[in-house]
Amino acid sequence: MKEDLVAISTKSISAKAMVGASIIVAFVFAFSSVKMQLGNMFADLASANQPDAEDVAEAAISLSPDDPTANWFKASVEKNVFSPKRLENSRQFFERTVKLAPYDYRWWLELARSYEQAENSNAEAAFLQANKLAPSSVYVQWQLGNFYLRQGRTNDAFAAFRNATLNNFVYREQVFSLAWDYFEKDPAKLETVIADDPSVYAFLAKFYAARGFAADSVRIWNKLSDTQRNEYPELRKVMAQGLFERRFYPQALSFAVEAGIDPDSKPETFTNGGFESDLVPPENTFFGWRTARTDGKLDIAADRSVKRSGARSIRLSFKGYSKAELYNLFQTIAVEPSTNYKLSFWVRTEALRSGGPPQIEAVCLNDEKLITTTKPFAAGTNDWSQLSLEVSTPANCNGLTIRTARAYCGDNCPIVGIVWYDDFEITK
Numbered sequence: 001m002k003e004d005l006v007a008i009s010t011k012s013i014s015a016k017a018m019v020g021a022s023i024i025v026a027f028v029f030a031f032s033s034v035k036m037q038l039g040n041m042f043a044d045l046a047s048a049n050q051p052d053a054e055d056v057a058e059a060a061i062s063l064s065p066d067d068p069t070a071n072w073f074k075a076s077v078e079k080n081v082f083s084p085k086r087l088e089n090s091r092q093f094f095e096r097t098v099k100l101a102p103y104d105y106r107w108w109l110e111l112a113r114s115y116e117q118a119e120n121s122n123a124e125a126a127f128l129q130a131n132k133l134a135p136s137s138v139y140v141q142w143q144l145g146n147f148y149l150r151q152g153r154t155n156d157a158f159a160a161f162r163n164a165t166l167n168n169f170v171y172r173e174q175v176f177s178l179a180w181d182y183f184e185k186d187p188a189k190l191e192t193v194i195a196d197d198p199s200v201y202a203f204l205a206k207f208y209a210a211r212g213f214a215a216d217s218v219r220i221w222n223k224l225s226d227t228q229r230n231e232y233p234e235l236r237k238v239m240a241q242g243l244f245e246r247r248f249y250p251q252a253l254s255f256a257v258e259a260g261i262d263p264d265s266k267p268e269t270f271t272n273g274g275f276e277s278d279l280v281p282p283e284n285t286f287f288g289w290r291t292a293r294t295d296g297k298l299d300i301a302a303d304r305s306v307k308r309s310g311a312r313s314i315r316l317s318f319k320g321y322s323k324a325e326l327y328n329l330f331q332t333i334a335v336e337p338s339t340n341y342k343l344s345f346w347v348r349t350e351a352l353r354s355g356g357p358p359q360i361e362a363v364c365l366n367d368e369k370l371i372t373t374t375k376p377f378a379a380g381t382n383d384w385s386q387l388s389l390e391v392s393t394p395a396n397c398n399g400l401t402i403r404t405a406r407a408y409c410g411d412n413c414p415i416v417g418i419v420w421y422d423d424f425e426i427t428k
Helices: 002-045 053-063 068-079 084-100 105-117 123-133 138-150 154-167 169-182 187-193 198-210 214-221 233-245 249-258
Strands: 298-303 313-321 329-334 340-353 358-364 369-373 380-392 399-406 415-427
Touching: 053 068, 068 084, 068 105, 084 105, 105 123, 105 138, 123 138, 138 154, 138 169, 154 169, 154 187, 154 198, 169 187, 169 198, 187 198, 198 214, 198 233, 214 233, 214 249, 233 249, 249 329, 329 415, 340 358, 358 380, 369 380, 380 415, 399 415
Parallel strands: none
Antiparallel strands: 298 313, 313 415, 329 399, 340 380, 340 415, 358 369, 358 399
16 A cells, blocks of 8 residues: 555656646747747837837847847848948848748848948859749849849849849839930830830830830830730820820820720821710810810800701800900811811801900910911801811921910900801811
């Protein structure tokens, strides 16, 4: 019996000891885990530029000396001090970061930049290791390309940049801009360093359009098939607007037609010259009829009861409109420079009275200078009559605006009555 009690007591003590040891081990492990997590959290959430960054870095390293994020943060803080000793400390912490996490390309990039800053010959090897670990990363390609460019190795740089343009539109735009400036705005040289890919061509066309290289924009866009172009409907609208605003009207027209903004518009032709189609909101067209706000003093609407031909005309009802400028019905037409055109249209009036009657003007949109104008419309009530203009476009002019204006009669000179238009035509 005593022997059995001694055995039981011994077993009980051993069990308690084992349980106690397990608790201690668990506590130590939990404490170490918590320390590591705290160190990682401090490093991950802090910024190397915040005022207490050095204290946070020390705390992170103290809590978790073997955590790569903590070492990276410490290296980043040291790098910001800009002293030879601190830069050397930074490099050592970056090297330790890489040893702790050798398969994370981000740390290799940081080490590579640290080496480059110290003019260490290992910089290229570190960049290439990052590229080996993440060959499809656009960010790695961008960093590698910039390294080679700083080294004067242009061919290697743009080989990396070419990969960057293929996979990411954000870096693609940066590569375009960098090469554009580097090659002094030479499209031919820029195009040697981009990927041969429809997506790249689409955004390069937009890049050219935004910079006023209209012919190159159209040329690059035409490299795409119809199916490929249809993948970028919004891009076509952006290019149409960009080229129109930069006053490249023929090229803007081609994109506006393709984008479905002005599907029926053609060069050297009035769109909806007979007003058989509805007017669209002015913000939805570049080359159709557009109207401006008139504060209720002028109504512009289609008229089915009065027309010279077809099913309807356009009616302008003046209700005491008195501003010196009119310009409330106008259309832009893509034309050729240094070319003679004949503009004709039909007009009818009813009870028209004003010291400054309406008239039609032709204006070169490239410099907004008036080319010619009709005589003011006859006062009173008059049946349909045809008016015409001879328009000679200047050498700088590829866009005309044909608009309703008025003869000047002072800053407060009202117009009352009705004007109808129909059958606008323009011919060479």
